[in-house]
Amino acid sequence: MPKKVKVSAQTIPELRDFLAGADVDMGCRPVAVREAGRYATTVVSENGEIDRLSAPRAGGVTVEVLEEIASPAARLRMLPSGNRFLRGQIPQGLGVKE
Amino acid sequence: MSYLSYDEISSGIQLLCDEYSDYCRLVQLPNTSVETRTIYAMAIADHVGTDAKTAIVVGGVHAREWIPPDALLFLCADLLEARAKGTGLRYGNAYISKQEIEQVFAKLQFVVLPCANPDGRVYSQMVDPDWRKNRSRNAKPDGTVCHGVDLNRNFDVAWDFKQAFAPNSVSASDDPCNKYIYVGPQAASEPETRNIVWLLDHYKGTRWYLDIHSAIPAVFHSWGLDENQSAQPGMNFLNPAHDGQRGIAGDTVYQEFIKASDLAELNRLSQLMADEIQQVRGDQYDVSAGFSLYATSGASDDYAYSRHIADPAKPKVLGFTMECGHEFQPDWQEAQEVMREVAAALVRFAVDASAQAGV
């Protein structure tokens, strides 16, 4: 199962160097946020790669598993089939008209 | 209800423009997708036209980000119904009055392209929910084929990242098999990219461009190329003297020039949207320029803003990227909450933009 992982480092160059060799999905746009004086980014990766990234090493990069991501099959199961607008029903927005 | 398919998005757009024909014009984009799907946008206003003061809003550039296309279709449904019935709109604790809705329709044109990347959407919803790019066919010299270009690395702003940026400083790849960030064989190589360029060219009154993505959550504005500076106009993406220097965080060798007044306005409008989002259910979106961990080359928000610098004959367009919600594909209950946040932010944005002096 893929997992969401937080990677943090003292500096952005340190974070970049670490991620350069990592097999991770960096999401829509790779951003680093300041947290307690460090730079952190959230990525998604698979168990084997997370184990490799989490191995003890010199330097100040830390790797923290946040949560599991639903499997691709489970996400695809959320989707209905067919076209719900074919019978001419007008799309309704989510705002309250008042 | 659950997430919309691309067929439903297309049907929904056409139904809305039929039902509310006084306020909605169907816009067929000039290019079909790589897999020949027709792509529609909507022009929404009391008086639509190419010279009207316009905000362009785009969703679905990244296929796996399932919320933005639905959010934009439902936003249009809300706006049109509220205008036709003469009501305001409420999203949680965010409220836009009837008078504000009327002002938006009278003084601003919204051009909304809910799903810019239909082939990617279909592939993401049928085969691989982690699919991000379009579905172009990238044949390699050895005969193998990989699919897809990242449309948000394909625009003509610092597109040639190997030339423009320092090594290991930019989120971009020239490997046609890179699953996420392949930039394409040339700038604006993809028909889906060229459709967005066409919108910016065609609607000459465009002053704002908003690209809706997920999921951080944050509102970003230009630049994504490097950190901003407002002191040296010549230090900009067009200047070859700075090739190889761009994209390094924390240095002063290269930072991207932006007029101080533009930066202040970008930040003000980004914060306005984040504040309105917080009204919906209390979620806090960060506000900042797009550059932090890596630079982004060829992104649509920077392209929109770069156009008046690359060609002074073009009007200035302020570019934004909203990164809505916390997951690409949350359950439908959560997805609807995020869609309310997107809608509230964009309507509040429109109220502000409509109150600004004309083109």
Ligand SMILES: [Zn+2]
């Ligand atoms: Zn995205």
